[in-house]
Amino acid sequence: MYIPTTRWTWSFVIVTTVQAALVLAFESYVFARFQIQLKGDAGGLTESKTIPTFLTLYIFGFVYELVLVYDALRLKNTIQIIGLCICNVGLLIYGAVQMEQIREAVEELDKTGNINFGVWAEMKPFLITIPVITAVGSVCMSFLAWKLYDEFAWTIYKHISADLRMKRRYLTYQIYIALLKFDFFFFLGFTVQFVVIVTDKKTIEFALTLAAIPVTIMILLFAAFFTRRESTFGMIIVILLYFGGLAYFLFKLVRMYSPERAHSYLAARRSFTFFAVITIVLIIMTIINACVCTHNFNKGLKPHITSKRSTGQNEKANATELSGHMGQHGAVPSRMTID
Template structure:
């Protein structure tokens, strides 16, 4: 449960929490103002076009809270790859906030045309919808700078933990990339699923329950994916990779269905088709990267990395200096390493 206590780690966490509070306050105001305008016009009954804004708010709440958890986890594990991934994740939230403006505008225009919402609602909400991506953009720049500082800080600790063997360090880096990808896969899949279930009407019972069932299956899959990698299980890793292929087929099917379904069905996808497409494409890209990294991790089995990843947390500099981390306490039993290259670097 330990998190390193340095000015850069606290700054990184502080920027993340600040962004979460400010962004959720802006989104909360947008949601409240929208709902009050809608209630005045409809007496509390919300038409289907109005579902986009509550869905966006739910995703932003989960997205930013999940990011705070990811930041704490990355700092605790000194995972430089996950820290860099959080900056990319923040950039994705920036794109999502920008896309939100267009889809909220379209939804309000449709509602105004039907007389389902007060006139002037878009004018009242636009400044807050513009402010949200501006705040995220500023925090993305700050997080990127802090990530650079944290990279230098964590590199030395990991260097001491893994040793100077460059081949072993590359294997550990691959493992870090894989674990970070698994955590981001969860958010992308959940974001797509929530939007599909809430915004898209008239989904068949079979497709709806299949989508609902995919959520717990995904959580279990990601857990076992990390477990099999740490245990260096070939059978488990191969099974997980096969399931990655199944996941890719699922999202390709959803993309085709959004654009090639019968005309009536395509119209039902339109309220959230842009954001659904973004999430589906990002999930596909993440799955491809995850699958490739899983192959590389499997090639690295039985090559000396297992003892270094049995304990998930990397000891900090003080622990390495002032405590007795013997082979049986941290690094596990002794193991043979490949010849160490003549040239050794920290990075």
């Protein structure tokens, strides 16, 4: 796949790659140091599972962010680039939450004699440095996103021309597709933590939670497919499933603070709350955008977002979500009406 090679795109790639490399190095050290210091029957304690789960999830977050950076630059999707800046701030907040949660886990393990509390002093400088790196990365990414917005705006104008209504429809589509990509990470993050830390593997809830992962992936894939194909029936089904997901996360959020269930979530409640709240907000935004996208069906947007793969010079000349040959849908008009 072709990525536009300009000063600002390369700068964005370098900043996110360096940030991810540093964070991954520090997180890997903390992970290894913690595992080496565990002793006794720590493997059966919830606290011993929280730290590896946090660290692994955080590492996956930065790797997934790099994938989305490549995807956003390839498609010249300014909405997704802005979303990545917001996501990076979310990772910054999670890094701060993670530090306090790890300290509490080490304290609990120290009380049972399963770890030496001195390991916290060794890990603390690295855990403090990680949010600092992420904060600097967020500032740099925000500046570069502003530059990329100006750079990619001309590409969108050339393909959508001056039709303001079509621009708004395309903007809604871009926001919706970007939301689906972030929905995947936060839903997966919550589910993985729930499976590893809380759920009893002998219960039916464990099997249902595991089954929810592939089902969710299929829903998100079909959501994007139905939007591109402008299938109203398909979108109605997907929106109903979104409401089911919203009810699920609201139920989990209330449950983890209920007196009779609070002890099961206590070891990672801050992290669960962070992921649950973010996911609920994302689902609400996704539902709103899905409804607006469905309302925009059959109004001329489909040719702009349905494209075939091209190779060679054609791919380099048209490597955006708006590009490509329109096939059976016909060519996109070069001039459109201004509102």
